[in-house]
Amino acid sequence: MLNPAFETKEILLNSRTIAEKCMKCGRCSAACPSYEQMDIRPHQFVSYLMRGDVDGLLSSTTLWKCLSCFACVQRCPRGVAPAQLIESVRLAAIRQKGGDGITVEDVVGELDDEMPQQLLVAAFRKYKG
Amino acid sequence: MIFDYYPGCTLNTKAKELDIFARKAAEKLGFELREIEDWQCCGAVYPMGADVVASKTPSVRALKASQDNGRALVTLCSACHHVLKRVNRDAAEDAEFRATLTAYDEELEYNGGTEVLHFLEVLRDKIGFDKVKAAVTNPLIGRKIGAYYGCMLLRPGAVMAFDDPESPTIIEDFIKALGATPVTYAMRNECCGGYISLAEKEMSAKMCHAVAEDAVRRGAEELITACPLCAYNVKKQAGDILPITYFTKLLAEALGLDGEEAKANA
Numbered sequence: 503m504l505n506p507a508f509e510t511k512e513i514l515l516n517s518r519t520i521a522e523k524c525m526k527c528g529r530c531s532a533a534c535p536s537y538e539q540m541d542i543r544p545h546q547f548v549s550y551l552m553r554g555d556v557d558g559l560l561s562s563t564t565l566w567k568c569l570s571c572f573a574c575v576q577r578c579p580r581g582v583a584p585a586q587l588i589e590s591v592r593l594a595a596i597r598q599k600g601g602d603g604i605t606v607e608d609v610v611g612e613l614d615d616e617m618p619q620q621l622l623v624a625a626f627r628k629y630k631g
Numbered sequence: 632m633i634f635d636y637y638p639g640c641t642l643n644t645k646a647k648e649l650d651i652f653a654r655k656a657a658e659k660l661g662f663e664l665r666e667i668e669d670w671q672c673c674g675a676v677y678p679m680g681a682d683v684v685a686s687k688t689p690s691v692r693a694l695k696a697s698q699d700n701g702r703a704l705v706t707l708c709s710a711c712h713h714v715l716k717r718v719n720r721d722a723a724e725d726a727e728f729r730a731t732l733t734a735y736d737e738e739l740e741y742n743g744g745t746e747v748l749h750f751l752e753v754l755r756d757k758i759g760f761d762k763v764k765a766a767v768t769n770p771l772i773g774r775k776i777g778a779y780y781g782c783m784l785l786r787p788g789a790v791m792a793f794d795d796p797e798s799p800t801i802i803e804d805f806i807k808a809l810g811a812t813p814v815t816y817a818m819r820n821e822c823c824g825g826y827i828s829l830a831e832k833e834m835s836a837k838m839c840h841a842v843a844e845d846a847v848r849r850g851a852e853e854l855i856t857a858c859p860l861c862a863y864n865v866k867k868q869a870g871d872i873l874p875i876t877y878f879t880k881l882l883a884e885a886l887g888l889d890g891e892e893a894k895a896n897a
């Protein structure tokens with residue numbers, strides 16, 4: 503386990519967005535199609551990082567519910583990219599042993615004949631890094 | 632006119648129609664899609680982490696191949712287009728990314744010089760929708776068609792520079808050029824559930840229903856898309872509400888390229 507202050511810094515750096523610019527308006531959460539499914543909503547997610555509460559984020563359902571649809575990125579009036587912050591924490595979770603969002607066994611049961619390769623490739627990238 | 636072409640994994644398999652009808656239509660419109668050699672899968676999602684470099688290398692290789700060929704690189708799949716355009720921007724603007732790439736493999740030296748175009752951008756900006764309209768032999772008069780943009784073609788607008796990300800018109804203009812009536816509806820740039828639909832069918836069902844119901848409420852009788860995943864999700868989750876097809880299939884139909892014949896000749 504990394505030192506939390508160090509880990510927060512790493513996550514912020516790896517996100518390539520400036521979370522400090524957030525003015526807590528909630529526009530990102532208003533735009534988010536996954537809002538109801540998330541335990542920590544996009545605008546809250548930004549605040550957690552500013553507080554350095556990485557532990558809370560690493561176990562958050564938000565990591566696996568964010569669709570990377572970029573609605574939050576497009577609509578943030580301050581140029582913050584919440585999707586990138588979520589991805590950065592997701593990467594941190596995946597990189598810690600056992601942090602994957604799905605197992606290969608899970609996938610087998612979900613396959614069907616019409617399923618595009620794009621879906622499988624994307625899901626593996628997102629859930630397993 | 633010759634363009635380099637990056638089909639991507641899905642267009643060679645589950646989304647063959649998206650590919651075949653595009654090639655046929657291009658021929659009729661006087662340009663060629665020349666598939667680049669030895670392309671690799673783009674990864675389907677753009678890796679956002681600053682330290683993720685290896686998974687961008689397939690895109691860099693494709694972009695560089697096109698630069699060497701001296702041609703613009705055309706894509707059809709929304710996901711490929713999204714990934715290639717964003718990696719191209721990284722190569723143009725991020726010196727650290729470039730340095731890591733060349734440290735990894737000298738052959739990956741690339742500065743983002745390739746022009747990445749979606750097939751729809753080719754029609755709008757290089758051919759012109761007026762020329763498309765002039766080539767239509769089977770105008771789709773009376774058809775009420777909704778454009779389903781989804782997320783990846785449009786956002787983030789600053790990088791994709793595809794169209795106005797909140798109020799796009801390119802697919803509506805395309806529909807008009809084919810003689811049909813475009814139906815504008817609010818949910819046309821909302822997400823279908825994307826990759827989450829692998830494990831979370833209910834979530835995706837809810838989102839696809841919202842899109843399809845809004846389109847029907849506004850008078851659409853069918854939807855078109857450029858994304859194999861949007862097509863799959865909408866068909867599966869909301870196929871009983873209205874049908875969805877690839878925009879290239881619609882184009883081929885309007886150009887009088889009979890569906891079965893186009894497939895057989897491919």
Ligand code: SF4
Pocket residue numbers: 523524525526527528529530531544545548577578579580581582583584
């Ligand atoms: S939209 Fe931007 S400024 Fe507003 S809460 Fe979200 S991240 Fe912060």
Ligand code: SF4
Pocket residue numbers: 530533534535536537544567568569570571572573574575584585588
């Ligand atoms: S990218 Fe993620 S957090 Fe942002 S709006 Fe889409 S689902 Fe919500």
